[in-house]
Amino acid sequence: MSFVKQEIIESNAEFVITRHIPENKVEGIVVISFDTITGGLKNKGFGTDFLNKNLIENIFVSHRTYSFYQGLSLKQFYDSVKNYLDDRKVYTYGSSLGAYAAVFYAGVINAKAIALAPRCSIDPIYSEKFPTEYKQVFYHEKMSSTNIVSKDEPIIVFDPLYEKDILFVSKRIALAYPAAEYWEIPNGTHSVALTLKNSSVLKDFFFKIINGENFREIFVDVESNPSYSSKAAGVEYYKKNFKECERLLAKCFEFGGSKQGLDIYRRLLESGELKLKVDPRKISDELRLSIVRQFSKQMADASNIENVHVNIFEMNYLLMEYNAAYNVAKSYSFIDKNSIIASELLPKAIKATNYFD
DSSP states (O other), rough: HHHHHHHHEESSSSEEEEEEEEOOOTTTEEEEOOTTOOOSSSSSSSTHHHHTTTTOOOOEEEEEETTTTTOOOOOHHHHHHHOOTTSSEEEEETTTHHHHHHHHHHHHHTEEEEESSSOOTSSGGEEETTSSSSOOOOSSSSTTTSOOSSSSSSSEETTTTTTHHHHHHIIHHHHHOOOOOOEEETTTSSHHHHHHHTTHHHHHHHHHHHTTTOOOTOOOOOSHHHHHHHHHHHHHHHHHHHHHHHHHHHHHHHTTTOOOHHHHHHHHHHHHOOOOOGGGGGGGGHHHHHHHHHHHHHHOOOOOHHHHHHHHHHHHHTTOOOHHHHOOOOOOHHTTSSSHHIIHHHHHHHHHHHHOO
């Protein structure tokens, strides 16, 4: 990768806006990409490495964790970036909450938004049917026909089978941009950006937009998204179509796996129907960390030492670390041979470690 100059445009307790200028950059274009829901006041994130690698000057906007960009007004955004756009073609780009931001802020700079599954979960539109767990208050102007909109219609990519995204697209995006361009990817899930990435077509999709070419003919492999392939595997498992279930699970773990994929794999193992052997190293670091955090919280809340060991066992068992699970169960059985760990979990671990011998 060529040298990239980084320059912080604006930084405060609510948002950070950072400019990235690749050496030998492509002329006539600048892309503003937006952070995802977790935010964190970062200097780089969604799209940054991709844009830098392709020598496209870009500006990355991050927000305070779970603040949903509510601390960044349209005026603050405009005042921050206006002097860095010149007369170039401007695109805004994001996924999920970042896609919402890409559409919301595009109007004040007359940019073309590329929005992958846009959604803002604290928008009042969700209050009745999908009550939010987040405490952040929604301050933004709701997207409607009265918004400041871009002259360039946005491109919206979403899964037409995903109810929450359908709601936001139909009740917010469509009102602000009646002539928006849509690319519907059935079973692409809310993480449709990951579906495009895992299908190895995200770059092709992006540059077809930049070059004004037709992107709807691109082949997308929805099974490459672990969220979909594990969900489909679950359907086949309950239909007792175990061969197809395992095919989908293999696809799921080819791309890092999912919590549902781990659960279905565990069920197959315990039912005696499992033929597929998955290398635990195929579990993504992100998924592994999520599982560890989940069980760590349960361990912290455990009422006694036995429950702590049960959680350590179940964590390792779920992550396919069967030898580690066996060692936990075996060591605790020396402490209490009448415990549930000794009577139930140890035999389960022995069966798992011997399954593929």
